[in-house]
Amino acid sequence: MPSTRAADVNGACVPCLRRSWLLASLSGPLEYCARDRERLQALLAVEDAELIDAIGGRRRAELRGEYASFGAHSLHRCAGAQALCRHDPRYPRALLDATGAPRMLNVLGGAERLVELCSAPAVAILGSRRPSDYGRETARGLARGLSASGVSVIAGWQDGIAIASHEGALEAGGATVAVLSDGIEATTPVRRRALLGRLARAGCAVSELPCDRAGRRWGQLASERTVVALAAVAIVVEAEQTAGDLAAAGLAEALERTIAAVPGRVTSPLSRGTNAMLARGASIVRDAQDVLELLYEADPSRARTAKPESGPAAGAPLDARLQGLLERVGTGSDTPDSLAREGLRLDDALAGLSELELMGLLSRGDGGRYLPASPTSAATRIPNS
């Protein structure tokens, strides 16, 4: 559409910018509709005029007037963010094919980088907002391993698994795509702005809302559909068996993405959702290697070439004492006290735990419990002697 492309703002055309503006203007009604997830996802897929009719309420006439006279200059612009719409050839292909996917994205970190990240195989990491240390560490390890092998990690910007995934990928020097639920300048919580800055230097953050608009709860649900749409494989790390935790997996199913889950303890409520998914036939993920095999199922030769990173201590054999201690921690004796109950001397236990922590094989979690490093790094760092 050459006539509209003349009014481009950083590469997005007016109708697409208008869509973004419309969603932000309907934030109130959308928030109300967000109580029913399916209704919200359905609404996000409807055309503009219908959307105003459906939920515009008393403001319908006013909105129609504003809609007709919309000009791109009325949108707040922010430094560093680039707009990219579906009419741009660089727009991620995965979003074009998915129904209900956003039509334009504000990109922090550069459109070129988004293109680059989306052309590589992409994996979405999903899960609870209140994970256990096990879940957090697993997500971190998966992201670390995957991004080190050149896979793009996609995740939301919520607490818990999503943030752990970004942190893990950044630790490995990799890049992630963060799908924000608010406008780029209005992201919450504020304490994460530093992480966002770090992320934008290596990877990119995207948002479908105008830069200065907050997305509220519906924005979070909307960002989930973008996360799964961008990825080829969706991994759920830890999820309770509640509609909220499993919604993203449902979206992935609807978009026909490969669904995988990390198994957990059968007694833990935080693993009931994922264990149920596994029972229903989701692929099992234990470490980054499992994900790579899922990604390259059609092309096993590539799977051999892409190997997860190996840790700094790779190859150095662990002595029997520490190996034994590590195994005990792995099987649940994760406090000095419980190790002492198994007959270890307390000072031996303390010293050994510290040594393992300094090697990066253990970390100290909630309540001073030790947990083994994530499967990826553990598997590659400990020789199977």
Next chain:
Amino acid sequence: MLARAHAFTIEGLHTRHVTVEVDVRPGLPAFTIVGLADTAVREARERINAAIRNSGYEFPARRITANLAPGDVPKAGPGLDLAIACAVLAASGQVHGERLASVALFGELALDGGVRAAHGTLAVAQATRAAGLAGLALSPSRAHEAKLIDGLEVAAVEKLRSAVRVLEGGAGDPLPRANPDLPAVYDASATTIDLRDVRGQAHAVEALVIAAAGAHNALLSGAPGTGKTMLAQRVCSILPPLSTDEAIEVTRIHSLMLGTRVEQLARARPFRAPHHTTTAAGLVGGARRGCVGEVVLAHNGVLFLDELSEFSRSALEALRQPLEDGCVAIARASHSAVYPARFMLLAATNPCPCGYAGELERCGCSEAQRARHARRLSGPLLDRVDLLVNLTRAGAHSTSATAPISSAQARDRVLDARERQAHRLSAQGVSVNAHMDARLLREHARLDEKGEEMMRAACERGLLSVRGEHRALRVARTIADLRGAQRVRARDVGAALALRTSTAPGHGRLA
């Protein structure tokens, strides 16, 4: 005619020597007291007048001026009555008070000439000896308290007449029998709490012994019901006993501040556990003139802050100076004072707002709540805490493979370790590892090669800050002392690192 007597006034914890000068000269009958006297002292005129008459002496119908020197020190309380009355009698020639110059007088007068006790006796007795006076005359009910100070001649005076007899070289009244039911302010033998009562939690008990051995400040973290408070209450039972000087200090502070009657010295270290609604002024003092806070009451003992995260920010900030310097300097518009406050800090907290973090997914706190909780705890106060002791519920339920150790056993180990520290550090003016500075650490906590390597690795992994490194070294030194070793080995460093307080940067959680 002029007469002089010696007395003391009390200001907060400090006693000030007061010279009472009384001048009696012809003129219209008047009785004036000058020298920054408060209401209680000014009212003394009436009490003295009646007491002198009712004791069978004559109250001089002349112009009497009593001066309390030094003139710039405010005098408070009724303890000066006895000294003024005796000086009046001497100045009017009714008493040959040759001993007025060597005996301090301390007490309030009753209208019938009886001598009443005034509070702060122990402090006054101590000050009397320090001022080089030979004796102290005071009410019989507090004579035993004054007798706690060695080398001081204590005369019990029941009446003004007895005081006059003492001043003329006679003997005081007989002392009442000591009251065996009156306990010492702190007495370990009076309580039955023992470390042996703690079931399981072997790790926490060991950490507590380490903390006691090096006088390290410690933070106990664990879910509700894991025994944090129970452990903390037992720490005094494993600390070394008070030395005589320390005992006098503790007893003096408590007899002054709480106004309690004491007949014996404190036998155990004070254990103060202020409620978490305590304000900054409540913790360090200074609300009123002469009002001291919990940190001063915990001097030479333990200050236990339960539910640390619930204390107000300002209250916790106020603890920085006493933790660093061992004293509090209080300056207000009307007064300023420095009080001793060297204590061991024990604090207890839940690991997260609901308290169940790390307890098999029972925690229901959001990231934001946890971050807020960790932020409340972290910062300057935690910088001065050497040990973090994590308690778990499983640890509380189980019976440990090893038998629980008793307070007596633990205390023996602590005493051994303290002796080693004192031997090593006494030349530097420090007595415990917790007070070693960076220079002493370099000298006395030298590590072997593997230990150095572990420290370096911990710093590189971001597990320790520079301050954290010093704390870990101090703890490692104490662990080696408990083992009876000269050198700090790598495994001591390992154990110290497992007890470190610092969190991984950006982790935002107390772990």
